[in-house]
Amino acid sequence: MTQTLDQIFVIAKAWLLGYLPVAARPLASAVLCVIAIVITFPLLFAITTWLERKGLGRIQNRLGPNRTGPFGLFQPIADAIKSLTKEDIVPLTADHAVHFLAPLLLVAAAFLAYAVLPVGRNMVLVNLNAGVLFFFAVGSVVELSVFMAGWSSRSKYSLLGAMRAIAQMISYEVPLVLATVAVIMQAGSLSTVDIVNQQATYTHTLPHWFVFTPWGFVGFVLFMIAATAESNRSPFDLPEGESEIIAGYYIEYSGFKFALFFLGEYLGMFATSGMAITLFLGGWAAPFSFLTWIPSYVWFFLKLLALIGFFIWIRGTLPRLRMDQLMNLAWEFVLPMALLNMLVAGVWHFMPHGLLRWLVCTAIVAIPCILLAAGLKRKKKFQVRTYQFAE
Amino acid sequence: MTAAFLILATLTVAGTAAAMGLRNAVHCVLALTVGFAGVAALYLQLDAQFVGFTQVMVYVGAVAILAVFAIMMTHSPTPVPLPAYSRHWLAGSIVAAAVFAVLAWAIRAGSTSAPCLPPQPGISVQQIGDALMHRYVLPLEIMGLLLTAALIGAVVIAMDRKEESK
Amino acid sequence: MSSLQSYLLLSALLFSIGLAGALTRRNAILVLIGIELMLNAANLNFIAFWRYGPTPSKLTGIMFAIFSISVAAAEAAVGLGIILAAYRHSKTTDLDQMNSLKG
Amino acid sequence: MFGDGILKGLAETARNFFGSYRSKNRLTTIQYPEERLPQIEAARSFPFLVYDGADWQQGMRCVACQICEKECPPKCILIKKSADKKPDATGKLQAYPAVFDIDISVCMSCQICVEVCPFDAIKMDVDYDLPTADRFAGLLLDKQKLSKSNQYYHQIHPTEAAAVDAALAAERAAAAAKAKAAADAAAAKAAAPAPAPQVQPAGGEPR
Numbered sequence: 001m002t003q004t005l006d007q008i009f010v011i012a013k014a015w016l017l018g019y020l021p022v023a024a025r026p027l028a029s030a031v032l033c034v035i036a037i038v039i040t041f042p043l044l045f046a047i048t049t050w051l052e053r054k055g056l057g058r059i060q061n062r063l064g065p066n067r068t069g070p071f072g073l074f075q076p077i078a079d080a081i082k083s084l085t086k087e088d089i090v091p092l093t094a095d096h097a098v099h100f101l102a103p104l105l106l107v108a109a110a111f112l113a114y115a116v117l118p119v120g121r122n123m124v125l126v127n128l129n130a131g132v133l134f135f136f137a138v139g140s141v142v143e144l145s146v147f148m149a150g151w152s153s154r155s156k157y158s159l160l161g162a163m164r165a166i167a168q169m170i171s172y173e174v175p176l177v178l179a180t181v182a183v184i185m186q187a188g189s190l191s192t193v194d195i196v197n198q199q200a201t202y203t204h205t206l207p208h209w210f211v212f213t214p215w216g217f218v219g220f221v222l223f224m225i226a227a228t229a230e231s232n233r234s235p236f237d238l239p240e241g242e243s244e245i246i247a248g249y250y251i252e253y254s255g256f257k258f259a260l261f262f263l264g265e266y267l268g269m270f271a272t273s274g275m276a277i278t279l280f281l282g283g284w285a286a287p288f289s290f291l292t293w294i295p296s297y298v299w300f301f302l303k304l305l306a307l308i309g310f311f312i313w314i315r316g317t318l319p320r321l322r323m324d325q326l327m328n329l330a331w332e333f334v335l336p337m338a339l340l341n342m343l344v345a346g347v348w349h350f351m352p353h354g355l356l357r358w359l360v361c362t363a364i365v366a367i368p369c370i371l372l373a374a375g376l377k378r379k380k381k382f383q384v385r386t387y388q389f390a391e
Numbered sequence: 392m393t394a395a396f397l398i399l400a401t402l403t404v405a406g407t408a409a410a411m412g413l414r415n416a417v418h419c420v421l422a423l424t425v426g427f428a429g430v431a432a433l434y435l436q437l438d439a440q441f442v443g444f445t446q447v448m449v450y451v452g453a454v455a456i457l458a459v460f461a462i463m464m465t466h467s468p469t470p471v472p473l474p475a476y477s478r479h480w481l482a483g484s485i486v487a488a489a490v491f492a493v494l495a496w497a498i499r500a501g502s503t504s505a506p507c508l509p510p511q512p513g514i515s516v517q518q519i520g521d522a523l524m525h526r527y528v529l530p531l532e533i534m535g536l537l538l539t540a541a542l543i544g545a546v547v548i549a550m551d552r553k554e555e556s557k
Numbered sequence: 558m559s560s561l562q563s564y565l566l567l568s569a570l571l572f573s574i575g576l577a578g579a580l581t582r583r584n585a586i587l588v589l590i591g592i593e594l595m596l597n598a599a600n601l602n603f604i605a606f607w608r609y610g611p612t613p614s615k616l617t618g619i620m621f622a623i624f625s626i627s628v629a630a631a632e633a634a635v636g637l638g639i640i641l642a643a644y645r646h647s648k649t650t651d652l653d654q655m656n657s658l659k660g
Numbered sequence: 661m662f663g664d665g666i667l668k669g670l671a672e673t674a675r676n677f678f679g680s681y682r683s684k685n686r687l688t689t690i691q692y693p694e695e696r697l698p699q700i701e702a703a704r705s706f707p708f709l710v711y712d713g714a715d716w717q718q719g720m721r722c723v724a725c726q727i728c729e730k731e732c733p734p735k736c737i738l739i740k741k742s743a744d745k746k747p748d749a750t751g752k753l754q755a756y757p758a759v760f761d762i763d764i765s766v767c768m769s770c771q772i773c774v775e776v777c778p779f780d781a782i783k784m785d786v787d788y789d790l791p792t793a794d795r796f797a798g799l800l801l802d803k804q805k806l807s808k809s810n811q812y813y814h815q816i817h818p819t820e821a822a823a824v825d826a827a828l829a830a831e832r833a834a835a836a837a838k839a840k841a842a843a844d845a846a847a848a849k850a851a852a853p854a855p856a857p858q859v860q861p862a863g864g865e866p867r
Contacts, residue, residue, distance in 0.1 A: 058680045059673045063689040098421065130441050130516045137444040140452025144424060147459055151417060163463070166456060173452075190516045313677075317669040373662025392563055400567050407571055407594055411578030416587060423590055430571075430597050434622075437564070437608040442600075442622045449626050454593060454633045461586050461637040465644040476581045477653050483580025491573035498565045508560065512613035522616045523623075530620070534627050541631030545638035551645070 002293040006121055009036070009297070033125045037114045044304070045266045046076035051305075052312050059316035080259065088255035095152040102149035103253065103260035109141040110267035117274045118196050120284045120297030131192040132184060135275055136177055139230070142268060143169050146249050149261070153252030161248025164323060165232060165239035171330040172229035172236075176272075178338035179223040182215050182345035183279045192275075196283030205289045209282035214361040215344040218369075220280040222338050224310075227272035229330070231265060234315035241320055273307040274300075333372050340368055395436060403429030414475045416462045424455045438511055441519050564605035572598035585643065585650045589636045596629040701817060704784035706764045707773055709807040712749055716807045717756075721781035723748065724757035728773035728782055736766035737773065749828070750835045762806060764790065765799035780824045786816045 004011065013032050020028050050065070050073065057064025065072030090099055116131035118124040128134050143166050150162020187195040187210075199209050210216035229236040232248075240248035250261040277283060281303050284296035321329065344361050351357040406426030413419045427450040434443035477483070523531050575594030582588050600622045607618020644650050680686045690697055713719035724741045740759035748754040773782050785808070792798025814821040 055677070058677045061676055061680055061686050061688055063687055098418075128440065130444055133441065133444040133448070133516075137447040137452065140448050143456055144421075144451065147456065148421065151459075151463075159463075163460075166460075170453075170456070188517075313670065313673060316677075317673045318666065370662065377662070392560060396560065396563065400563070403567070404570060404574070407574045410590060410594070411574055411582065411587070416584055419587055419590065423594070426571075426594070427597065430601060433564070433567075433601060434604055437604050439604045439608070439619055439622070442604060442619055442626070445623060445626055446597075446600075449630050450593070450597070454630060457633055457637055458586055458590060461640060464641060465586070465650045475583060477583045480581035484577050486580060487573045487577035490576055491569055494569035494572070495566060498562055498569065501562070501565075509609065509611075509613060512608070514613070514616065514619070518614070519616060519619060519623075522620060527620050527624075530624055534624055538627060538631050541635050545634040548635070548638035549641040 002295070006295040006297075008295070009120070009123055030125070037125065038111065041111075041114065041267055041270055042263060044270060044301075045263055046080070048266060048270075048308050049076050049079060051308065052315070055309065055312040056316050059313070083259035083262075084256055086255040086258075088257060089252075091153060091155065091252050093154045094252060095154065098148050098152035099252070100257075102145050102152060103250075103257045103264065105145035105148065106142060106264035107260050107267065109138050109145060110264045110271060112138040112141075113268070113271035114274070116192050117271065118193050118278060118283050119300050120295065122193075123284075123297060124193055127191060127193050130190045132180055132190045132195075132275075132279075135192075135271070136173070136180075139176075139268075139272075140173065142264075143173075145264075149253070150249035153249075155252055157247075158249050158251045161239045161251065165249055168229055168232070168236060168239060168326060168330075171327060172226045172334070175222055175330065175334040175338040176226035176230060178335070178342065179219045179226065180275075180279055182219045182338075182341045183210055185342065185345045186210065186213075186215075186349060192278050192283070196278055196285065199282035200285035202289040207282055207285055207287060207289075209280065209285070211280040211282075213348060214358065214365050215341050215348055216280055218337065218341050218344070218365050220276065222334055222341065223276050223280065224307075225329075225334055227269075227276060228311065228314065229326070230272055231269040233265075233269060233311060235318040235321050236326060238320060238323055238326060269311065270304065270308075273304060273311070276307065277303045328376065333376055336372060337365075337369060340365065396433075399429055399432045399436065403433065417459060420455055420458045420462065423458070424451050427451050427455065438514065441514070441516055561605060561609040564609075565602065568598040568601040568605065571595075571601065583651050583653060585640045585652055585655075586637070588652065589633065589640065592636075593629060593633060596625060596632075600625050699786055699816075701819065703786045704769055704771060705788040706767055706769060706785055706790075706801075707762060707771075707782050707806070708785040709760060709803065710781060710783055710810055710813050711807050712810050716804070716809070718746060719749075720756060720807055721748070721779050722757055722760065722777075723754040723779055723781070724760075725778065727776050727778065731772050731776045732767075733770060733772065734766045734768055736763040737761070738763075750832050750839075757803060760803040760806060761800055763800050765795065780828065783813055783817070783820075783824075 013029060016032065017025050017029055053075065054064035054072065065075040068074040068078045090096060113135055115125045116128050116134050146165045146169070147162050150158045150160075150165070153159075183195065184190055187198050189195065199207065201208050206212075211220045228234060232239055240250070250258060253261060277300065284300040286292045286294060286296075286299050344364050347364060348357060348361050351360065403426050406422050406424075406429055409422035410419045410426055413422060427446065431443045431446040431451070434440075434446060572595050575591045575598060577591075578594065579588050579591030582591060603618045603622045603625070607613060607616070607622075610618065640650060643655060647655055649655070676686070709720060709722055711717075711719035711721065724739050726739050726741070729735075729737045729739045738759065738761040739757050742756050742758040745753040745755050769784065771784050774784055790799075810821070810825070813824075
């Protein structure tokens, strides 16, 4: 019974395909999977906007939306209607073609990233041999759409915001990729399905998730830092900081295109946290062996909601980073630690099992982390600010 | 000459022709990314997945953004309305056309025996990794050296030396 | 017209478009883009010959393409660095005006 | 340890988050239309005209002296004096405003009109809930909409109203006393000339 429940979607798809002629089956199965993704993740986007506003409210000792429906549950629908019915103003001097294409490219790239995420046991749209590489290839297209948005609006704020956003995304994409290299070295394959299958095994009730190893935990922390920066969220939302440059690259967008930007940003966040779950938190694997009767996709979405809650919690807590702090953190802490993490993964792989391996690896990771952190802290000496031009 | 190939070929040629033909530099780069994406799709069609994704990641993700940043930094404040093409554009295009004619003739005159499509190689990333690490390890190390040198070189060249500009 | 020949024709066309761009464009960055295109065309040739070649398992074509992509990336970075330095020196990216060797 | 500041911050927000579910008094939200913040006494929104007694036209204190119209910085008061007069609280015949308009879309609630009014005829109201569909006529309050009873004034500003009433009462008493004194003097003068011829050197009028 649990097996059928676990494979309910796969069986349903096979049953639906049964009605089609054999020739159209591969195409139809792809279309079905795409429809499933295009429905579930925007739905998750709606739920997350509600979660975010209620969560941030509660963190700041206030209620959060409670007018539209019970507990404000219809707030996402209200937001959607509001942004869809708003007038879509395009600046006169804007470059209309590029201005129109930017949000489309952003949302397309965000959706493409879901092709390789294993949502459940053999529930992945396409089992690519180089799945992780495909994910990062599509992730790098997002920067292009950010530039197109910023440049085509022909306003100083949006161009400045776009340049900041691209500088931030590029300098945090390097550690993001390096953090995954440690996992790929250990799993021995770039395919996300293999990575999850390796983590789905248990030793008497404890799972083999990569996050429970020294290099896995450090990799997970680095991956989450880089993921927050990659999706321009909370402590790294300088490019769209309302107080700094109003709204950064999507300042000249309104109505439906603005909603598309929001959708693209949140989908990007879900995709990177989905990849974090696949790489470090055991994808759809249950946390304990006696819990495997719960269907696999439930675990994936529970972990996704947990990570989204964590993002919201971080957004409610941490102040925004300045541009130089942001860059210092990227190039002086996150990147060296990611390189070190690869070394530790190598050491972990070749050392025999046992406590010694744990001690050596944690030592190799912990000591440089403290030294680098001290380096970052020592830099924080507040001297009198010297103005270059305004003498 | 399958339909997919025709679509991708026209997409790529259109993208690259626009990249070389448009007036506005930023439009050129955006058209270029369409061309690169087309080439990446052609790689996928030729079952070279790894190279296809690397192409998207390196070219569309990095080189295009790099070119756009360079255009932004060299954007002269007063965009003097220069004609987009250099003075001797005619000579250039004749040379290019000649090169294409020679190549096309060579291809057509080449082995007319149409090699049948060999079975799908089913290359896995594992094999590429092994090849890189065993047979091509020397080029890999040299490539690492080259990329580091290029990284440092580019920064040193483009660095705004304070004392020089004083 | 076998599909191998169609790929070769396509890469020849890409190569000549890149060459035309490199020769006729006035803006230095677009010349560099033309060179990138020529490199891409060459890569397409490698992969086409690898795919239709006798032993696809030897991966020579793919290796060449990977190394050529990384060289092209390095070359793009250094090339744009040079263009920036030239722009800072002579305040223009127009190749026709960069013809004086005096400092 | 690096990142301890972050962990302390996270702990604090977590405490807030779960605390808000446990004890309700942490939440500071006021559900505006249903619950309202208690009005502080010195609150003010827009001016209104005070009238004594029952009939708002007869009891209106305003005598259309137009001082407030001249003093109002944004010039949002319009007064037209009436031709005839009506008796005011102390019975003296005073003019009254035929037209008294305040444009509350212009009024900036600065209370200068209240300070300059010699007759305490205009005071500041506290009612801010004045939504209208028409932003021109709807926000131009005429004399009838402006005038409110003294009891209402006592409701919204009790101490201030009491002080104003005390002053007015004292003023009326003084006026009445003066009037009575003047009346006595007049009566005495009327009575005095009768015996005046007999007692010439009376030493002047009695004060």
